[in-house]
Amino acid sequence: MKKLLPLLALSLPLSATTFEANVELPQLDVAEYHAPYLAxxxxxxxxxxxxxxxxxxxxxxxxxKGQEWLKDLRQWWRRSGRGLDMPAAADAFTGATKTSGSYQLSFDSAKLGLTDLPAGEYKFYIEAVREVGGREVLSVPFTLPADKALTLTLQGKSELGQVSLTVKP
Structure with a gap:
């Protein structure tokens, strides 16, 4: 019986898991600034x-015309974007571009299907690209289910500043 318990735990949905992110878009000293597309x-x-x-x-x-530039988020586009019906459901996960500053996001786990994630190894990705600017992708691995609150912090070099993802059980 003890050998079955871990297997049963791995198959349970992660319904209590919540995801929150803090994203910093740096102030760039450029002649022509455009707010980045971000995924x-x-x-x-x-x-x-x-x-x-x-x-x-x-x-x-x-x-x-704004949708036409989504393919410039190259890594996201190849993994997920080109398979989505556009415009994507605005109430689920899309929003307008943002200018420089710090942003806090709290994700509705049920609405985004995050409660369906099985236990295992994952990576959190963030990608930003600007017209007449650069492109940056950051990623960090983590494991689900989380036993305790876990905060993953990344530091961008150009298009992104400090980014953190908090996973709470």
């Missing part, structure tokens, strides 16, 4: 399970 997602180690957390883009551009 955040969680991906399993085998790259089969992908859950989008946030997508910031200009969805108000005339005739959907």
């Amino acid at each position: 955040m997602w969680v991906q399993s180690s085998d790259r089969k399970t992908i859950k989008n957390l946030a997508l910031w883009y200009d969805h108000d551009k005339a005739k959907g």
Whole structure:
């Protein structure tokens, strides 16, 4: 019986897990500043399970022109973006681009399907790209389920400042 308990625990959904992120977009000293397009997602180690957390883009551009530039978020686009029906459900994970500053995000685990994640190894990714600017991707591994609150902190070099993801059981 003791040998079965860990297997049963691994198959339980992570319904109590919550995800929160803090994202800093640095003030850049450039002649022509454009707010970045940004994507955040969680991906399993085998790259089969992908859950989008946030997508910031200009969805108000005339005739959907803002969607045309989503493919510049290259890594996100290849993993998840090109398979989505656009415009993506605005109430689920999309939002407008943001200018420099610090932003706190709290994710609705049920709405984003995060409660369906099985126990295992994952990576948190964040990618930012700007028109007439650069591109940056950061990632960090973590394990679910989390026994206690875990905060993962990353430091960007160009398009992103400090980024942290907190996973709470």
